[in-house]
Amino acid sequence: MKIATAFSVARQTQEACCEAITSLKQQLCHPPDFIVCYYSANYQYLQIAKNLQFAFLSIPMIACSSCRGVFTQAGFHSNDGSGLALWAITDKFGSYGTGLEYIQKDSDIASIRKACQKALLKALDDAKRPGELPELIWLHSSPGYEEQMITALEELVGGQVPIVGGSAADQSISGHWSLFNQTAMATQGVAVAALFPGGEIGYSFHSGYVTSRALGIVTASHHRTIQSIDSRPAADVYFEAIGADSHQVDSSSILPLSAFYPIGRLAGHLDSLPFYQLAHPRAITDGGGLKLFADVHCGDELYLMEGSRESLIQRGGRVTQMSLTEPFSRQKPIGALIIYCAGCMLAIEHDIEEVVASIRNSLVEPLPFVGAFTYGEQGHFITGRNGHGNLMSSAVVFYQRERT
Incomplete structure (x- = not known):
C-alpha cells in the first residue's frame, strides 16, 4: 500500500x-x-x-x-x-x-x-x-x-x-x-x-468545543429551523446565553459569531464523558427563530457550546x-x-x-x-x-x- x-x-x-x-x-x-x-x-x-x-x-x-x-x-x-x-x-x-x-x-x-x-x-x-x-x-x-x-x-x-x-x-x-x-x-x-x-x-x-450551559428544550421546529426553546423565541434564548443582542446581529455577522458558540445536542456518553453533535446557527427568521445547518426536532435538549481560536x-x-x-x-x-x-x-x-x-x-x-x-x-x-x-x-x- x-x-x-x-x-x-x-x-x-x-x-x-x-x-x-x-x-x-x-x-x-x-x-x-x-x-x-x-x-x-x-x-x-x-x-x-x-x-x-x-x-x-x-x-x-x-x-x-x-x-x-x-x-x-x-x-x-x-x-x-x-x-x-x-x-x-x-x-x-x-x-x-x-x-x-x-x-x-x-x-x-x-x-x-x-x-x-x-x-x-x-x-x-x-x-x-x-x-x-x-x-x-x-x-x-x-x-x-x-x-x-x-x-x-x-x-x-x-x-x-x-x-x-x-x-x-x-x-x-x-x-x-x-x-x-x-x-x-x-x-x-x-x-x-x-x-x-x-x-x-x-x-x-x-467537535473541539466545551459545554457552556443548558439552553432548554426545543418546543417548536421545522427541518433546520428552531422556532422556540422552552416556548420562547429561539433567537432570544440563544443570544441572551452568549451575551449578545439579537437585534444588532445580521446575516453578515451571525456566522463568524456563532462559529464560537454552536448549539449542541447530546450524542451519547463514553463511560461518564458526554459527546455532543453540533449545529451552527446561520440566520435569524422574521419570527425570532434560528436557522441552522443541521436538523433539530421538538423535544431535543440543547446546550450552548463554546470554543476559542486555540x-x-x-x-x-x-x-x-x-x-x-x-x-x-x-x-x-x-x-x-x-x-x-x-x-x-x-x-x-x-x-x-x-x-x-x-x-x-x-x-x-x-x-x-x-x-x-x-x-x-x-x-x-x-x-x-x-x-x-x-x-x-x-x-x-x-x-x-x-x-x-
Missing part, C-alpha cells in the same frame, strides 16, 4: 489540473486504486473532472468542492481562494468503488434517500463487492439533507459501518458547490465511495490523534483523509496553517494527508453511531497490514 498527495494553487483550472496530476503520477510506481480530489469552487469543476477522468481512466474517484482552498501535509493551499489537491492510494489487496446520483433541488425525502441508496449500490458494484459490508463509506453531497442520507445508507448496511465525509462547499454559501466521480458530475447530488482497504483503518469524529486550531490534530487507535498500534500508519468545517476555517482563517501543523504533528512521523473545508461534517462517534453535524472534524487514518 502507498498513499501520495499532490496540489496546485494555479489560478487557471487547466494549469492547476496539469500540475497536480503530473506531480501525483511522478510519486506513484503503479496506477492508483482510488483517488480523492478536493478543489475550490471558483475552478471549472467540469474541466477538473474531464482531466482526471482522462488521466486516470476508469479508476474509482470521488471529488468535492471545498471552501476557499484545500490542505495537505505540505500546508494550506489557497491562491486568493484557489486551490486543488489530490490524494491517491495504491492497494493491491483492497477494493474501492464509487457511485454518484443527481438530486433535483426540490426532491422529496423519499427521492433523496432512494438516490443515496442507488449511489451506494453503484459503489459496491464498482468495487466488485456487491452485497458486502464495506469497511467504511466516504460520503460527499450537496448540503441540505445529510441526516436523511445517513439513514438511507444505514438501511442498507446497518449502523456499525462508519460513514465519514463532508458536504460540498463554495466560496460564500451561494450554491456554487459541485461533486463528481469517474463517470458523472453534479451540482446537486450525492457521491458515495465504498472502501474495502487491504489494511486497517482508524477513524474519529470530534481550541479550533488544535482540534484538527486532536481528531487525527484519536484516529491513531490502540488496536492498530503495531501496524504502520501510511496516510489520512481529513474533513475540517468551513465555518471554523473562516473564523480562524489567518491561523489555518497552524491547524495543518497540528494535524501534521499528531501523526508523529511525516505522512501524506488531504483535507477539505466543508459545509457540514459526517462521522462515526466514539459512542458507536453515525451522525451529521456542523463545526466538526473527521479523520480516517489508513494502516499498512503486515503480511507473511
